[in-house]
Amino acid sequence: MHTTRTTRRLAPVALALLLAVGLAGCHADASTGAPAPHTPSASHTQHADTYRAPSATTVAALPEAKYDAVIGGLLPSYEPDVPKAADHAWTINADAPLYGDDRKTPVARLAADNFLGEPTVVVPLRFDGDWALVMTPSRQQLPSVAPGGAAAQTAGWVRRDLLRRGAALADHLVIAVGAQTVSIVAASGTTVHEFPAGVGAGSTPTPTGVVGYVQARYLDPAQDQTVHPISLTTLHSSAADEPYGGDDGGLIGVHYESVARGAVSHGCVRLDADAIDAVDALPLGTVVQVVA
Template identity: 55%
Template structure:
């Protein structure tokens, strides 16, 4: 839902996004060839003990695993799972509604290969792609760890607002195998947005506020979801949306009141982006920022938690 109402409609933006993704992927490949900055061959993690057996299919298309003795999926089984990406709706995911940031979420992870996501019954219902829609490694943010299993947030939807009387979960989660995660970043700050105060704060985990900015939030008919924590999943420039200078800060959160508040097919994403008018309840759900605010958020690592409160 990274919307700018004075710019081209979403069908043009969707085509542009495809071109953007291809451009990013090609550009990333060029960087790899020139500088060797990104590995082009990914080592597949070895399976251990009982993890070598294959899973069995379930009636809803998931893959069941034994609760006490994990059964690894084959590469084909993982590939057949729907990708948990920004515009996906995957009923098997778990709703996650909390304004807390658990201590385990202070660390950000990546994965070495496409990785299955499981529900509470240990049925594989989705997958994380190794590379996200911009062609960069997918960031993974945990909620809690339970030994061999870790509950993590995902960037997909669990259901649409039209399927839930305008009250869909704004954030989802799912279980992954703990040994599939590679820690990359330890965070020391978080973002908190208050829709009532129309303020964005950057603070440390003790609650000490470092910076505060005025922001615009969702209008009454297209509200910004509140009482929930997500994370910064990606950032990118999009000249077709008027964002050629300040990167769009894309969160994992989604509109909970309308399927597509700004039309198009972006999954009702909640983005934080620059806009000249950045005060009041005027947006389609996104957080509109000043140039100083978007520059400050842009300096934070991907995976940084974003909490929206009333």
């Protein structure tokens, strides 16, 4: 969020990770087009009859699909109308193996608890028998591999019985970069609130044509965020692998700043106090749609 980076001296590992995300994650992103909608292969329901759960040892050895992970086996796209598809947030009963389209060999795992030590929140896009297609906070590839086209949102298949339904997602966020606004929009399409916002500057633009969700909230005293929590999304930069030298891929946050107008940020979205309080009142899992 700030134009300069700071060094932290925080003993707890979870808090150190939290603040690392808070600093680098609100620094940069680049415009990119939306990936083509994912079209699953036919006859997926056949996997329900042949599924054999991997052992706990196998699951523990899988790469964790968290904010700083790059996992090629994940699916690089999502349903075309995520706000309508995503009607509830869910948490995970136990570490859950994630699968690609074949649903045979796990490629990653979702940890039951996130980097803050809190329940991991996921957002299913749809269900297919015993399976759920969920968005993840990881990347599928790096911008250095596919400049301007690295996936800003990934998805994977998880067993439905490992999920626990949580809060209803009655509203979603629409960030309009050109108009420099953030809107809270009801499922009906009605705009409940619209707020002016600060967005990415020319060399560090906020991405457009992407959809993610609010994965976590926290306060970061290192960035003077002591009253209004940062709403951290699952969206990443496609401008560079690590735009500001951290290890989070330039996650995009929605947060309070005293200057919250114009093209002024490193990719994150800045709001004034009333606006961020309204956004922070929405449940974790709230879908975030960024348009031009």
